[in-house]
Each structure stands twice: as structure tokens, then as C-alpha cells.
Amino acid sequence: xxxxxxxxxxxxxxxxxxxxxxxxxxxxxxxxxxxxxxxxxxxxxxxxxxxxxxxxxxxxxxxxxxxxxxxxxxxxxxxxxxxxxxxxxxxxxxxxxxxxxxxxxxxxxxxxxxxxxxxxxxxxxxxxxxxxxxxxxxxxxxxxxxxxxxxxxxxxxxxxxxxxxxxxxxxxxxxxxxxxxxxxxxxx
Amino acid sequence: xxxxxxxxxxxxxxxxxxxxxxxxxxxxxxxxxxxxxxxxxxxxxxxxxxxxxxxxxxxxxxxxxxxxxxxxxxxxxxxxxxxxxxxxxxxxxxxxxxxxxxxxxxxxxxxxxxxxxxxxxxxxxxxxxxxxxxxxxxxxxxxxxxxxxxxxxxxxxxxxxxxxxxxxxxxxxxxxxxxxxxxxxxxx
DNA sequence: CTGAAAAGCTAATGGCTTTAGCCGTCGTGT
DNA sequence: ACACGACGGCTAAAGCCATTAGCTTTTCAG
Numbered sequence: 001x002x003x004x005x006x007x008x009x010x011x012x013x014x015x016x017x018x019x020x021x022x023x024x025x026x027x028x029x030x031x032x033x034x035x036x037x038x039x040x041x042x043x044x045x046x047x048x049x050x051x052x053x054x055x056x057x058x059x060x061x062x063x064x065x066x067x068x069x070x071x072x073x074x075x076x077x078x079x080x081x082x083x084x085x086x087x088x089x090x091x092x093x094x095x096x097x098x099x100x101x102x103x104x105x106x107x108x109x110x111x112x113x114x115x116x117x118x119x120x121x122x123x124x125x126x127x128x129x130x131x132x133x134x135x136x137x138x139x140x141x142x143x144x145x146x147x148x149x150x151x152x153x154x155x156x157x158x159x160x161x162x163x164x165x166x167x168x169x170x171x172x173x174x175x176x177x178x179x180x181x182x183x184x185x186x187x188x
Numbered sequence: 189x190x191x192x193x194x195x196x197x198x199x200x201x202x203x204x205x206x207x208x209x210x211x212x213x214x215x216x217x218x219x220x221x222x223x224x225x226x227x228x229x230x231x232x233x234x235x236x237x238x239x240x241x242x243x244x245x246x247x248x249x250x251x252x253x254x255x256x257x258x259x260x261x262x263x264x265x266x267x268x269x270x271x272x273x274x275x276x277x278x279x280x281x282x283x284x285x286x287x288x289x290x291x292x293x294x295x296x297x298x299x300x301x302x303x304x305x306x307x308x309x310x311x312x313x314x315x316x317x318x319x320x321x322x323x324x325x326x327x328x329x330x331x332x333x334x335x336x337x338x339x340x341x342x343x344x345x346x347x348x349x350x351x352x353x354x355x356x357x358x359x360x361x362x363x364x365x366x367x368x369x370x371x372x373x374x375x376x
Numbered sequence: 377c378t379g380a381a382a383a384g385c386t387a388a389t390g391g392c393t394t395t396a397g398c399c400g401t402c403g404t405g406t
Numbered sequence: 407a408c409a410c411g412a413c414g415g416c417t418a419a420a421g422c423c424a425t426t427a428g429c430t431t432t433t434c435a436g
Contacts, residue, residue: 003383003432034419038384041425045383050424105343108350115319136314139351143340143358144365146348150331151339154366158293162333170331177332181369192415216392219399229394230415 002064004038008046011036012056017059055112058104061096062116065103068092069124077130078186079179083126086149086175093153096170100157105150131183144182148174192226196234199224200244206287207245215242243300246292249284250304255290256280257311265318266374267367273315274337274363280339288345293338319371332370336362 014035019027023090029050033040047053092102107117118123119131124146128138152174155161161170202223207215217238222227235241260276261269281288292298295305312333316326340362343349349358 006383011273028215029423030422039386040423041386041427042384044425075299105346105348106350109347136353140202140358141354142359143353144362145344147339147362148332148336149339150343151335151337153333154342155293155331160293161299161331162294162296165324165327165331172329173328174332174335177365177369181365194414217394218392226414228392229396232394233414307421310432 004036004042006036006038006042007045008056011043011046012052012060012107015053015057016060016099019102020096023098024101027057029053048175054102055110057102058107058113059116061099061103062107062120064084064099065089065092066116066120066123069120073123073127079131079183081130082179082183083175085124086145086171086178089149090153090156090171092159097157100153107115133184141182148178192224192230194226194230194234196244199210199231199234199241200248203241204248204287207290210283212289213288215245217241218238242290243298245290245303246295247304249287249291250295250301250308252287252307253277253280254304254311255341257308261311261315267319267371269318270333270367270371271363273312274333274366278341278344278359283343284313285345288341321372327369329370333366336366 011032015027016033018031018035029043029048030040032053033043036043047056068088069085072084078082104113104117106111108121121142124142126137128141128145133141152171156167161167199220202220203215206219206223215238217231219229220241221231224231235244256276257273260272264272292301292305295301296309309330312330313326316329316333321329340359344355349355
């Protein structure tokens with residue numbers, strides 16, 4: 001029996017492909033085993049258990065998100081950067097709905113996710129710093145921003161906005177609300 | 189063997205108690221069976237399968253939410269009603285975190301939940317009507333309001349706001365942002 | 377070339393959902 | 407009073423999942 005040449009990263013790759021195609025429900029070790037051409041118990045050589053696999057997936061997704069947001073806000077500042085962040089966040093969710101759903105709501109709580117989560121948070125705080133927000137005010141603002149963006153993304157991805165009105169229009173309203181109501185007035 | 193006197197509602201009661209105590213993960217038919225003093229397969233006399241049980245739970249939760257929001261906004265109008273809605277929504281989520289998590293993001297999609305979901309939506313739209321919003325504008329506004337409130341609730345309940353800043357302060361900022369930025373200016 | 381670590385595998389356990397089929401209980405109509 | 411049918415309970419069993427144990431094979435370092 002030739003080796004399959006698997007590795008932890010390979011397992012995560014297969015798991016992500018599975019999630020992308022069939023949703024988080026479909027993430028089972030036996031499905032991953034089939035996809036990697038290996039017997040289920042063999043996966044335990046690369047991953048401690050399914051819970052650790054989920055953690056690794058969450059890490060990946062958060063890293064992707066951090067990269068995406070990071071490059072989107074690069075070269076921008078102030079409200080413009082906030083809008084860029086909001087757009088790219090929603091776009092990721094819409095383009096990878098199941099992957100987005102695999103993003104943990106409380107990464108900082110889990111030691112294994114704290115680092116990746118912290119990096120993402122850092123990007124958000126940097127954007128807010130560019131709007132003149134620091135310290136406690138920045139934290140409160142970041143929470144509201146995150147609540148709005150994440151709430152919209154979750155609901156859109158789940159099909160929670162059932163009525164026929166245009167979603168882009170709704171989101172533009174959210175962007176405007178955030179920029180006008182949440183950020184400090186610009187006085188340059 | 190004396191009868192247990194079970195009914196669909198009784199099964200849902202037990203399931204809700206279970207969820208309240210141990211979270212949605214713990215919702216298994218065998219746990220419900222233990223709690224109701226019955227063998228697992230007996231539950232199938234009252235509930236078609238675990239998926240239907242989840243639907244029934246979601247109905248209950250949405251009804252509770254509708255009642256709560258309905259009475260909270262009663263006798264209020266305009267932005268005051270919006271703030272009352274936001275407060276009671278968050279309070280429900282914090283007081284019944286697991287129950288809140290059992291609320292489906294897209295009830296209108298599921299025929300079995302469309303009615304309960306529609307009633308809740310109606311209450312929200314009525315509140316917005318009191319702010320002078322109708323038709324398409326009301327829908328877009330409702331989406332943003334829901335995104336913000338739901339997003340905050342989900343994240344708070346999951347422990348997603350890890351930093352030490354006061355959560356009530358953050359939420360007040362969100363309330364202010366919504367009222368100032370999302371609702372049409374008052375000119376009475 | 378040898379030996380040990382790494383990476384497979386099969387077998388087996390225990391939990392969960394679900395179906396099938398059996399039996400006692402209860403209320404209703406006679 | 408009672409017979410009977412519907413209903414609500416039960417056991418048995420199948421099938422899927424995660425996980426563990428223990429065995430074999432491959433690989434690679436020395």
C-alpha cells in the first residue's frame with residue numbers, strides 16, 4: 001500500500017474543499033478520508049481529532065480574511081478604508097459562504113486561535129486609528145462595526161434576507177450608517 | 189408500564205430546558221428521552237425526527253421573541269421604540285443565550301417557520317413605520333437594524349467581545365449609531 | 377543495511393438517529 | 407360493562423460517526 005503523502009495541511013485542504021462544496025454539516029472525518037483516499041483512522045496521524053481540525057480550518061479562514069482585509073485597506077485611510085474593509089468582508093462571506101460560517105465568533109477565547117484572531121483585530125483597529133479612534137473608543141467602535149458587518153454577512157449568507165429588495169442597496173445603507181453615525185466627524 | 193403522558197409540546201419543553209442548560213450541542217434525542225423518562229424511539233410518536241424538533245424549538249423561540257418585542261415597543265413610537273426593540277432583543281439573547289442561538293437566521297425560507305418569522309418581521313416593520321419608513325426603504329432599514337442587533341447579540345453571547353471594555357457602553361454606541369445614522373431625521 | 381519513526385490499515389467500541397414491529401393502556405361507542 | 411381500535415410506550419436492530427488499539431509497511435537516517 002503506497003503512502004498517500006498526507007500532512008496536516010493536506011487534511012485541512014481537503015476539509016476546506018468539502019466545506020466549500022457541501023457546507024459545514026458535511027465536515028466529517030470519514031468524508032475527509034474518502035476525499036484524501038485514506039481510511040478514516042489514518043487521519044488521526046495528522047490531526048488529533050475533529051475538533052482540532054475545525055480549529056485548523058478556523059485558523060486558515062482567519063488568515064485569509066486578514067490578508068484580504070489587509071490588502072483592501074492598504075493605501076487608504078479614514079472612512080474610505082472603513083468602507084473598503086466592509087466591502088471586502090462581505091465579499092468574502094458571499095464568495096465563500098460556508099468558509100465564512102466556519103469563522104469562530106470568539107477566536108480570542110481559544111488559545112489556538114488567539115494569535116490569528118488578534119492579527120485580524122489588529123487590522124480593524126488600525127483602520128479605526130486612521131479615523132482618529134484610539135483606546136477604549138476604538139474598541140467600542142470596532143465592536144459595533146464588527147456587529148454590523150458580521151450580522152449582515154451571516155444573515156445574507158444564510159438567506160436571511162428573504163424579501164426581494166436589492167441587497168447591495170441595503171449594504172450601502174449600512175456603510176453610510178456606519179460612516180456617518182459611528183465614526184467621528186471629519187474635520188480636516 | 190404506565191404512560192408518560194408526553195406530547196409534542198412536552199418534548200419541546202424538555203428540549204428547551206436541555207438547550208438552556210447545556211447548549212445546542214447537547215440537543216440529542218437520547219438526552220431528551222432521558223429527561224422525559226422515555227426510551228429514545230418513543231419520541232418519534234410525538235416528533236417526526238430531530239430536524240422537526242429543531243423547527244418546533246425555533247417556532248417557540250420566535251414566538252417568545254415576538255411577544256417580548258411586541259410588548260416592549262407597545263406605547264412607544266419613533267426612535268424611542270427602536271431603542272426599546274434593540275434593548276429587549278439584546279436582553280433576550282443575553283438571558284437565554286442558547287435559546288437565542290437556536291433562532292434560525294432565515295425563517296422565511298422554511299415553510300414551517302415562515303409564519304412565526306413573518307410575525308416577528310411585522311413587529312419590526314411596524315416600529316419602522318412609526319419612524320416614517322415604508323416600503324422598500326423600510327426593508328433596507330430593517331435589514332441593517334437586524335444585522336446590527338443580531339450581529340451584536342451573536343457575538344456577545346458567543347463571548348466574541350473578549351476585551352474588557354464595558355459592553356453596555358458599546359451597545360449604547362450602537363443604539364446611537366442606528367438612531368442617528370439609520371433612521372430619517374425627525375422633523376416634528 | 378538496519379532499525380526505528382512515521383503513516384498506513386483493520387477491528388472494535390460506544391453514541392447517535394432512525395425504522396420496524398410488538399404489546400399494554402385508554403377512551404369510546406354499544 | 408365491555409370490546410376494540412388508536413395511541414403511546416417498548417425492544418431490537420441497522421447504519422453512520424468519532425475514536426482507540428494494535429498491527430504492518432514504508433521510509434529514511436546513520
